[in-house]
Structures are given as C-alpha cells and as structure tokens.
Amino acid sequence: MNLMLIKRQSWNIGIVLIATFLGAWQISRLPVFGSYEARTFLLGILPIALLSMGQAIIIIGGGINLAIGAESVLINCLAARFMVGKSFIACVMLTLLFLLVSILVGALTGLIISKSKIADIIVTLATSFILIGLAMYIQPSPGGGMNLTLAHLISGKGSAFLPPLITLILPLVIIWLPLYRSRTGIAMYAIGSNKDSAFLSGVNVDFTRIKLYAVGGLFAGISGIALTAITLSGSPFASISNTATLNSVAGAVLGGVALSGGVGGLTGPALAALILYFIPTILLNYGIDPAYSQIITGALTILVVLAGGLIRNRGKKK
Amino acid sequence: MNQSPILKISHLSKSYGPVIALRDANFEVLPGEIHALLGANGAGKSTLVKILTGVITGDQGVIEVSGKPITFTSPDNARKGGVAPVFQDPALIPDISIQRNLHLTGTDKSRFLKEISAMGLEVDLNKLASDIELPLLRMIDLARALSHDPDLLILDEITAALPVDMAEKVIAIMGAHKAKGKSVIFISHRLAEIEEICDRATVLRDGINVDTFDAAEGSEERIVAAMLGDKNLSNTRNLNRSNKASSEVLLKVDSLSGGKLLKSVSFQIHKGEVLGVAALEGQGQDLLFEILAGETKPHGGKIVVNGKEVTFNHPDEAIEAGISYVPGDRKTALMPQRSIRENLALTRMRGLRNWGQIKFKDEDEKVDGAIRSLEIDTRARSQVKRLSGGNQQKVTIGRWVTTGFDLLLCFDPTRGIDVGTKGQIYELIRKFADEGKSVLLFTSELREIALACDRAIVLYEGKVQANLEHKDCNEESLLNAAHGLAVKK
Numbered sequence: 001m002n003l004m005l006i007k008r009q010s011w012n013i014g015i016v017l018i019a020t021f022l023g024a025w026q027i028s029r030l031p032v033f034g035s036y037e038a039r040t041f042l043l044g045i046l047p048i049a050l051l052s053m054g055q056a057i058i059i060i061g062g063g064i065n066l067a068i069g070a071e072s073v074l075i076n077c078l079a080a081r082f083m084v085g086k087s088f089i090a091c092v093m094l095t096l097l098f099l100l101v102s103i104l105v106g107a108l109t110g111l112i113i114s115k116s117k118i119a120d121i122i123v124t125l126a127t128s129f130i131l132i133g134l135a136m137y138i139q140p141s142p143g144g145g146m147n148l149t150l151a152h153l154i155s156g157k158g159s160a161f162l163p164p165l166i167t168l169i170l171p172l173v174i175i176w177l178p179l180y181r182s183r184t185g186i187a188m189y190a191i192g193s194n195k196d197s198a199f200l201s202g203v204n205v206d207f208t209r210i211k212l213y214a215v216g217g218l219f220a221g222i223s224g225i226a227l228t229a230i231t232l233s234g235s236p237f238a239s240i241s242n243t244a245t246l247n248s249v250a251g252a253v254l255g256g257v258a259l260s261g262g263v264g265g266l267t268g269p270a271l272a273a274l275i276l277y278f279i280p281t282i283l284l285n286y287g288i289d290p291a292y293s294q295i296i297t298g299a300l301t302i303l304v305v306l307a308g309g310l311i312r313n314r315g316k317k318k
Numbered sequence: 319m320n321q322s323p324i325l326k327i328s329h330l331s332k333s334y335g336p337v338i339a340l341r342d343a344n345f346e347v348l349p350g351e352i353h354a355l356l357g358a359n360g361a362g363k364s365t366l367v368k369i370l371t372g373v374i375t376g377d378q379g380v381i382e383v384s385g386k387p388i389t390f391t392s393p394d395n396a397r398k399g400g401v402a403p404v405f406q407d408p409a410l411i412p413d414i415s416i417q418r419n420l421h422l423t424g425t426d427k428s429r430f431l432k433e434i435s436a437m438g439l440e441v442d443l444n445k446l447a448s449d450i451e452l453p454l455l456r457m458i459d460l461a462r463a464l465s466h467d468p469d470l471l472i473l474d475e476i477t478a479a480l481p482v483d484m485a486e487k488v489i490a491i492m493g494a495h496k497a498k499g500k501s502v503i504f505i506s507h508r509l510a511e512i513e514e515i516c517d518r519a520t521v522l523r524d525g526i527n528v529d530t531f532d533a534a535e536g537s538e539e540r541i542v543a544a545m546l547g548d549k550n551l552s553n554t555r556n557l558n559r560s561n562k563a564s565s566e567v568l569l570k571v572d573s574l575s576g577g578k579l580l581k582s583v584s585f586q587i588h589k590g591e592v593l594g595v596a597a598l599e600g601q602g603q604d605l606l607f608e609i610l611a612g613e614t615k616p617h618g619g620k621i622v623v624n625g626k627e628v629t630f631n632h633p634d635e636a637i638e639a640g641i642s643y644v645p646g647d648r649k650t651a652l653m654p655q656r657s658i659r660e661n662l663a664l665t666r667m668r669g670l671r672n673w674g675q676i677k678f679k680d681e682d683e684k685v686d687g688a689i690r691s692l693e694i695d696t697r698a699r700s701q702v703k704r705l706s707g708g709n710q711q712k713v714t715i716g717r718w719v720t721t722g723f724d725l726l727l728c729f730d731p732t733r734g735i736d737v738g739t740k741g742q743i744y745e746l747i748r749k750f751a752d753e754g755k756s757v758l759l760f761t762s763e764l765r766e767i768a769l770a771c772d773r774a775i776v777l778y779e780g781k782v783q784a785n786l787e788h789k790d791c792n793e794e795s796l797l798n799a800a801h802g803l804a805v806k807k
Contacts, residue, residue: 183421189418190411190414202393262414
C-alpha cells in the first residue's frame with residue numbers, strides 16, 4: 001500500500017530532488033540567501049508555473065492548448081490597460097471580471113473543438129493568433145499598470161515572499177483540489193485516458209472538454225494577472241506568448257503529465273517550473289551563454305521523460 | 319408465463335450508410351428470465367446491444383421497458399433506466415484508481431464491496447485499473463453494474479477467454495440475479511453455458527430474429543441450424559479445385575503460443591495448398607497471423623519454413639523468408655493518399671537497399687502486370703483511398719504479386735466486399751495455389767472456407783479444435799468446432 005503510493009508519487013519525488021539540488025546549488029552561489037532572494041525566485045517562476053498547471057489540466061484531459069500563452073498575454077494586456085490609475089476596489093472587481101473572461105475564452109475554445117471535431121492543436125493554434133491580435137488591439141505598445149496595493153497583495157514587496165507563494169499555492173488548493181475530488185475532475189482524467197470507456201461510464205465527453213478548457217483558461221488568466229502585478233505593465237508580443245506556451249508544455253511534461261492524457265497532476269508541473277527557472281539562472285551565474293542553457297533544459301526534459309517512461313513501463317509489464 | 323415483459327423490442331432497425339446492421343429485430347425479455355442472444359458474426363447482435371445500452375440510437379422501431387416506450391440517448395441514461403451492460407472490454411478508465419472509477423459512475427462503495435466479496439474476490443480500491451488483470455477487471459465491472467441493482471443486466475461475451483473458475487462465478491451471479499426476479503440478457507459463444515443457465519434463446523441472422531425457443535439440454539442443434547438458416551450452399555459457385563497441392567511441406571508450425579490468447583497451435587501447409595482458418599472472434603487467430611508475419615514475437619513454439627527453423631524479428635525477415643501478409647484492416651496496409659502505382663510498388667523497394675533511383679521502367683512493367691492480372695479498377699488511380707473496398711483489397715494483395723512470395727497470409731480479405739469482387743479474390747487465391755504458392759486464409763464467413771480452401775483448421779480458445787479435409791468443411795462442422803464442440807464425421 002505504502003509502496004504503491006511511493007511508486008505513484010515517484011515522478012514528483014524525482015522532480016523535488018532535482019529542484020532541491022538545483023536550488024541548493026543556486027543558493028550556494030549567492031552571497032546571502034534571505035526572504036528577498038526567495039521572493040525573487042518566486043516571482044521568476046510564478047507566471048510560468050501557473051501556466052504549466054493550466055496546460056497540465058488540459059493535457060490530462062487528452063487535449064493541448066497552444067493558445068494558453070496568448071490567453072495569459074491577453075489578460076495581462078486587459079489588466080494593464082484598464083487597471084492603470086484605478087482604485088484598489090476597482091482593480092479587484094476588474095480582476096474578477098478578467099478571470100471570468102479567461103474562463104469564457106477557454107470554454108469557447110473547448111466548445112469549438114468539441115463541436116467542430118477539429119484537432120485541439122489546430123483550433124488552439126488558430127485561436128492563439130486571434131487572442132494575440134486582440135491583445136495588440138487593447139494595448140498596442142507595452143505599458144499600462146495596476147493599483148500598487150493590489151500588486152503587492154499578489155506579488156509582495158521588498159522581502160515579503162509570502163504573497164507570491166500564496167498566489168502560487170492558492171489556485172492549487174481552492175481550484176484544483178476540490179476539482180480533483182469531484183466527479184467532473186474524474187471525468188477529465190477519464191476522457192484523457194480512454195474516451196470510449198468514459199462515454200460508457202456515463203461521462204458527457206463534449207461538456208467535460210469544455211469545462212477542461214475553461215479551467216485551463218482560468219489558470220492562464222491568473223497567470224496573466226500575476227504577470228501584470230509583477231511587471232506593472234502589459235506587453236502584447238507574440239514572442240512572449242509563444243515562449244510561454246512552449247514552456248507550459250515543457251513544464252507539464254517535465255512535471256509528469258503524459259501527453260497521451262489521463263496521467264499526472266498539478267504539483268509536478270508547478271515544481272517543474274522551478275527547474276526550468278533554475279537552469280538558466282545557474283548557468284548565467286557561471287557566465288555561460290544563455291543559448292547553452294536552452295540545450296541543457298532540452299536535454300534534461302528528454303532525459304527526465306525517458307527515465308519516467310521507463311519506470312512506468314517497468315511497473316506495467318508484470 | 320403471462321407476465322408483461324420487462325423489455326420489448328419491436329421492428330428495430332439500424333443502418334450504417336449502405337450497410338444494414340439490423341433489419342427487423344423483435345425480441346422480449348420477461349422478468350426473472352435469463353435470455354440468450356445468439357448469432358454468427360455480423361448477425362446484428364452487437365448493434366442491438368449498443369442500441370439497448372444507449373451507445374447508439376436505432377433508425378426505426380420501438381423499445382419498451384416495463385411497458386413504456388423509451389429511447390436511450392447515452393449509456394448513463396440507460397443505466398438510470400435500469401439497464402446495465404458489462405462488455406467483453408471492461409468500461410473502466412485505465413489510468414485512474416478503482417475507487418475513482420466507482421465515483422465516476424456514482425456507484426456506492428460499500429455496495430460494490432459487498433458484491434465483490436459475494437463473488438469471493440478481493441480488490442484493492444487504490445489500484446489503477448490498468449494494473450489489474452483482465453479477468454478480475456471484468457468481474458469488477460460486473461460487480462459495479464450489480465451495485466446499481468439493474469432490472470436488466472446485459473452480459474456481452476463476458477465469459478469469453480475467462481478462466482473456468484471466473485466463468486462459473488458469472489453463471490452463479492446470473493442465477494442469483496434471476497432469483498431476485500430480475501432479468502439477464504446473456505451473449506456467449508459457449509453453447510454449453512447457454513444450455514446450463516438460460517431460460518430462452520433468441521437467434522439473430524442478417525439483422526432479423528429468426529428463432530426464439532426454450533433453451534434446454536440438446537438445443538445446440540437447433541441453435542446452429544437457426545444461425546445457419548437455409549442458406550443453400552450448392553448454388554454458390556464452386557471453383558475448380560485442381561488440388562495440385564504437393565506432398566512437400568512449405569510451412570510447419572509446432573505448438574505456437576503468444577500473447578494472451580494463442581495457447582498452442584500446430585499445423586502444416588503444403589506447397590500449392592490453400593489452408594483455411596476458421597474461428598469465432600478472439601480465439602487467437604489475429605496473433606497467429608501477426609506472429610507468422612513477423613509483426614509480433616511468439617512466447618513459445620517453432621516455425622519451420624522449407625525445413626529450416628526460423629525466428630522473425632521484423633516483418634522484413636518474414637518477407638525475406640517468402641511469407642507475405644495481407645492484414646484484415648486495409649487501412650493499415652495501404653497509404654491511402656498515394657497512388658495505386660506507389661502502393662503496388664512499395665514492397666518492391668525492399669529489394670533496392672540503396673539510395674539509387676527507382677528503375678521506373680522496370681517498375682512500370684511489374685505494376686501494369688499486377689493491375690491487369692488483378693483487374694483493378696484504375697479510374698481513381700491517383701489516390702487509393704478513393705477506390706472501393708474491394709479494389710483496395712486487390713491492391714494490398716497485388717503488391718505481393720509484384721514482389722513475389724511463397725506463402726500469402728490473408729486475414730479476412732473479403733470483409734465488407736461485394737459478392738463479385740469476393741469471387742475475383744478467391745479466384746486469385748486459387749490461381750496462386752495453381753502456381754505452386756501456398757495461402758493461409760482466415761475468413762469470418764464460414765461458408766467461404768469450403769469455397770476457397772483445400773483444407774481447414776478451426777481455432778477455439780487458442781488451440782486447434784479441428785483439422786478438416788475439404789469434404790468435411792461444411793458450415794455445420796465448422797460452426798460446431800468453432801464453438802468448441804466435437805465434429806460429427
């Protein structure tokens with residue numbers, strides 16, 4: 001029983017080990033490590049960790065969202081454009097409104113995929129162009145802002161590392177945990193694992209897919225709001241959204257989510273974002289060209305997925 | 319028995335495009351009855367079950383449950399209406415635990431555990447469904463269905479390839495369900511089970527219910543007769559059987575086993591002989607063909623070609639040894655977007671083994687020769703996917719004509735093909751045999767065995783159940799052997 005639990009968590013344990021190792025290495029290079037440095041870490045990973053979680057949910061359900069970075073950039077631009085110079089209360093209301101927008105954008109994506117029967121990858125590639133176009137329309141050049149009180153509440157200030165930590169963990173606790181335990185959450189795993197069995201078990205496959213993309217959209221929205229709070233501006237660039245999307249897939253896969261669907265959770269992807277952040281930072285400390293760090297990140301992703309796949313297959317064979 | 323039926327089906331029909339799966343099915347299940355549903359492959363059984371469980375909806379006809387007309391729109395809907403199915407492939411989600419699977423269908427955990435312990439089984443609810451062996455998984459699926467206390471339980475070939483002790487448990491469970499006044503529809507290829515447990519049996523043929531009777535000792539013959547119908551075999555064209563089969567053995571297979579289904583199969587094929595393989599679904603025939611084609615590795619046994627023992631690591635090695643495979647699914651064999659020419663020439667590329675240019679002139683000759691000798695309709699030659707099923711099948715066979723072979727493995731080559739093309743394909747196979755080549759032919763249509771083959775073997779539960787000479791290859795003997803019964807000579 002305990003052994004089985006360990007086996008099932010082996011991926012997360014492995015990711016924690018790698019992240020801890022890289023973290024210790026990075027900390028040992030720093031002259032001091034205090035709460036200020038901790039906050040810097042967290043701000044570095046917060047948007048991509050949230051995005052990886054959103055992507056992970058969608059991949060678990062058997063889809064993939066190439067527009068998740070664009071969803072995040074769109075919310076970032078909306079927030080920066082309309083929150084600049086507004087009061088705290090107004091900004092909170094706008095945050096809720098924009099999160100609702102992110103849910104709707106996700107749900108609409110899921111609806112198009114379900115009704116058109118076109119592959120996820122094609123629909124979301126197309127929507128990514130549309131969403132970036134919208135973001136550019138809303139915020140044509142980098143700028144805008146957010147009420148500072150709200151920004152500090154989300155991302156902290158100075159050495160206050162708790163706010164960004166809470167922003168990272170809170171969605172996991174109040175969105176993902178209840179969802180995971182609900183019938184809808186199981187249905188998401190079910191359609192990713194085997195659509196036919198899911199249908200025979202009484203799952204409404206199309207509706208579940210819509211919910212899947214809606215929840216993924218919500219995480220992208222939170223990521224966009226967090227990005228606004230950290231940078232205090234909106235940047236409508238396709239390059240940002242594309243990199244973010246690819247990193248979210250890398251984070252999800254590195255975090256133990258199988259691209260075939262039905263397998264994985266959200267803790268792994270959140271931790272994987274740490275690894276994706278540490279590698280370039282550490283190498284930069286040694287004065288190594290960032291291009292090399294990309295190579296190492298890529299190689300590590302392949303190695304981890306390969307090792308994880310081997311362990312899983314060996315468990316299955318018997 | 320003048321009770322009102324729990325389930326009544328009248329004039330149910332269903333077509334998939336031009337293919338009529340169910341023509342006019344009528345059928346009743348009484349409360350407290352175990353009703354067997356029988357029929358050969360393609361008789362419409364699975365379509366009927368799919369309609370009853372809400373997977374698909376019928377085109378026409380009425381389904382009444384407890385006297386009320388009803389249309390099931392989804393499996394969930396059917397379950398709530400008191401109809402619970404258990405299929406041969408358990409409907410459990412592989413990547414999540416049993417506990418979460420139960421949660422998904424809203425099954426009460428304590429009721430499920432009660433059902434499981436009543437079966438004398440133990441289940442670790444935290445295990446993933448994919449970590450559990452198939453027989454136990456089926457029992458879990460059955461226990462889950464029973465937890466909902468359905469008025470009508472549908473068991474679709476649940477005992478197929480189930481170990482004897484588990485199959486007995488299923489029989490006992492059906493008895494207990496009946497004792498509660500509930501009903502069961504039982505689909506099985508094991509006629510002995512049907513005699514043992516069922517009250518009545520309905521036989522489907524060509525999408526129509528042809529016979530309903532009390533199942534009792536000795537109803538085997540009536541079942542087989544109803545499944546066959548009055549198909550007059552004498553008016554099917556008999557091919558000239560030159561029987562040029564030589565005494566020389568080309569292929570010898572000795573106690574071959576593999577996968578979960580193939581237990582121990584031995585037979586031999588002579589040069590110039592067409593050997594038929596008959597079996598119901600899931601008796602290991604797929605594996606036999608895949609192993610001989612070098613696609614799957616066997617667990618044990620010997621394959622001897624021309625007196626030499628061989629092992630294949632790759633289909634390429636089987637082709638090298640002269641064994642070519644025409645798979646049952648044409649889509650896996652063809653490149654649907656490419657031309658007839660490319661599809662025919664594909665396997666010839668093996669011989670080139672270099673990066674040089676394809677010798678188009680040589681290729682043209684071979685390809686044209688194959689097209690002529692196979693009478694392939696070339697009007698849609700630019701894309702194979704636009705050809706009819708029959709012409710596609712000719713292309714899959716034709717590519718081996720251009721390449722050359724000693725033994726052709728044909729897996730159900732006439733599935734879904736019109737009668738005329740069927741004849742052409744069998745003539746082609748006969749021509750190969752006349753040229754001294756050998757053919758191993760599996761067909762799901764039993765009467766085609768007598769038409770096309772010199773001899774036949776019948777597989778049952780992964781073993782050779784019968785070895786029949788041509789004169790004994792009548793449908794009745796084949797059907798009996800395919801159901802694991804002894805063949806009357």
